[in-house]
Amino acid sequence: MLAYLIRRLFAAVVMLVVIILVVFSIFFLVPKWAGVDIATSFVGKQADPAAVQAVREKLGLGDPIYIQVWDFFKGIFAGRTYAAGGDVTHCAAPCFGYSFRSEQAVWPVLTDRFPVTLGLALGAAVLWLVFGVAAGVLSALKRGSLWDRSAMVVALAGVSLPIYFTGLLSLAIFAFGLKWIDAQYVPLGQSFTGWLGGMILPWVTLAFLYAAMYARITRATMLEVLGEDYIRTARAKGLREQTVIGKHAMRSTMTPILTMLGMDLGALIGGAILTETTFSLPGLGQAVLNAIRNQDLPIILGVTLITSLAVLLANLVVDVLYAVIDPRVRLA
Amino acid sequence: MTELSKSGAAVGEPATASPASTAFLEVRDLKVHFPTDDGLVKSVDGLSFQLEKGKTLGIVGESGSGKSVTSLGILGLHTAGQYGKRKAQISGEIWLNGTELLSADPDHVRKLRGRDMAMIFQDPLSALHPYYTIGQQIVEAYRIHHNVDKKTARKRAIEMLDRVGIPQPDKRVDSYPHEFSGGMRQRAMIAMALVNNPELLIADEPTTALDVTVQAQILDLIRDLQKEFGSAVIVITHDLGVVAELADDILVMYGGRCVERGPAEKVFYEPRHPYTWGLLGSMPRLDREQQERLIPVKGSPPSLINVPSGCAFNPRCPYADVPKDNVTRTVRPELTEVGSRHWAACHMTQEQRERIWTEEIAPKL
Secondary structure, X not given: OHHHHHXXXXXXXXXHXXXXXXXXXXXXXXXXXXXXXXXXXXXXXXXXXXXXHHHHHHHOOOOOHHHHHHHHHHHHHHXXXXXXXXXXXXXXXXXXXXXXXXXXXXXXXXXXXXXXXXXXXXXXXXXXXXXXXXXXXXXXXXXXXXXXXXXXXXXXXXXXXXXXXXXXXXHHHHHHHOOOOOOOOXXXXXXXXXXXXXXXXXXXXXXXXXXXXXXXXXXXHHHHHHOOHHHHHHHHOOOOHHHHHHHHHHHHHHHHHHHHHHHHHHHHHXXXXXXXXXXXXXXXXXXXXXXXXXXXXXXXXXXXXXXHHHHHHHHHHHHXXXXXXXXXXXXX | OHHHHHHHHHOOOOOOOOOOOOOOEEEXXXXXXXXXXXXXXEEEEEEEEEEOOOOEEEEEOOOOOOHHHHHHHHHOOOOOOOOOOOOOEEEEEEEEOOEEOOOOOHHHHHHHEOOOEEEEOOOHXXXXXXXXXXXXXXXXXXXXXOOOOHHHHHHHHHHHHHHOOOOOHHHHOOOOHHHOOHHHHHHHHHHHHHOOOXXXXXXXXXXXXXXXXXXXXXXXXXXXXXXHHOOEEEEEEOOHHHHHHHOOEEEEEEOOEEEEEEEHHHHHHOOOOHHHXXXXXXXXXXXXXXXXXXXXOOOOOOOOOOOOOOOOOHHHXXXXXXXXXXXXXXXXXXXXXXEOOEEEOOOOOHHHHHHHHHHHHHHHO
């Protein structure tokens, strides 16, 4: 078990380094080969050549590639100093550079917006796990019944309807029509009830999509597991049906659900762009959308790295949970 | 026709108001039918037998003859946990220790499962839960029926693993099924089935998934444990060699019905049904020197949806053309007594069958 953990952890660290390298190449080297000057896009197209030159020197864009990569790495883990002549800026670790547009450091932008996205993703995850898995199990146990058919129709709708449709619909009905809630984002630190009010529609909207997927997977897996010989053995022992389902069948059903949860949660933590945009939540997704509109490379880069890290961490957690659930995995 | 009606009484077809059974286990006219889109599958269609404690009954037949369906029916596993599917239709009577199981409260039957009647399944790898240790699974089986703490149950589990011949049981108790070999897994399965000292043990093809050397060990184990615990055992198999080792009585199934039933030596040495002859002819034997080619039973098992009227074995029977007096071919042959405690269901007269067996079949075996 310990050896398995160490192997997974080591693999995760290697993966992280590879991700940083790849992401850096995409963002800084591809424009270079494509003939796009990053310094120009920083300063603006009508800037005078001297200013462009100064920026190029300060950002180290003229340095050899390996120096640039090294500076980037060093910035993340130890901080770095931008210097051009007398103009010196120290950027403390973790340094992801400065926004091309607002000239704010990227890291505080990320840490500002991260809790919003995290709250959105975790809250929605709780909802979709509870309702999706419960609906899936019930559908499997009542296969072919009216409940099963209607649940699966709703699930199909959930999978097919885009967030901006269900999101806007829920806003139109509950926030503007019935005026039950004030769909305005309020930070958690300011007011708990305000935060809940602002988050409830995004949670439900996002959870609806995922619950639908989870219900379908749960139903299919549960049906498969119920046909297994060891379920018959459990009944032959004289176990109550609740125990057969709740203990023996659920444990096997959880495995694929956990895999999906790891990937989905990882991806969502990197920013639920559609949901955040629909509900005007100041999270990572909204930040990255704005950054893309403004060609604000460092912000995009920062969010991309955070997303990768989140996926990596989520998968690491899933791998560990996997080993806890399935003893056969520990050997792998 | 007089013979037919007499035979009906002999196999214990239930009368309208059937009296309680005095046998340890008695199955009366058991029918298990499954409704499907293609029609009603009559997996078991009128099966009756009795079994006393300390005795072993071997149920023999091809795949699809209804052997496993019968055993699952006795345990009540056709009705437990049938979600949303079309329910199996079960009729008849199953008497265990004076209780009729089919009409009993399902929760009462559940409590009997594992405690009074236990089952060993065919493939121990798929029949054991891959995510729980052997010990956890045996402890669970014990604690359902015994109000003891985990420590006591664990001691009991180690004791049982030791009894079924697993080396270092105090260590292996914490192993997972995938860490055991096939034979060890089947031993663990047996330990789990016997942990509550059940009075009835059903072994459903207990050696089919094992290699030959391990098969013999497992059969020895089952026989020893039966002597020790004095339980009644039903061994279900398609392998006549297995029942030859274990069984006191043999019941041959074909197409969901019993075609021959009797003491093991009678069924082996004086069989009175052409299907039993076919099974014997297709069994490899090392104790005869001049073994000719194995003679398979030609054709395939009958559809259980459209069971042919008359004898179900008729399409495959090599003696279908033997002239039969006094018999309507479309009538299904009933079990008739052909010897002491020995019944067979065939349209040929007993003299015809005796002659064919002694003159044509026996010399070739």
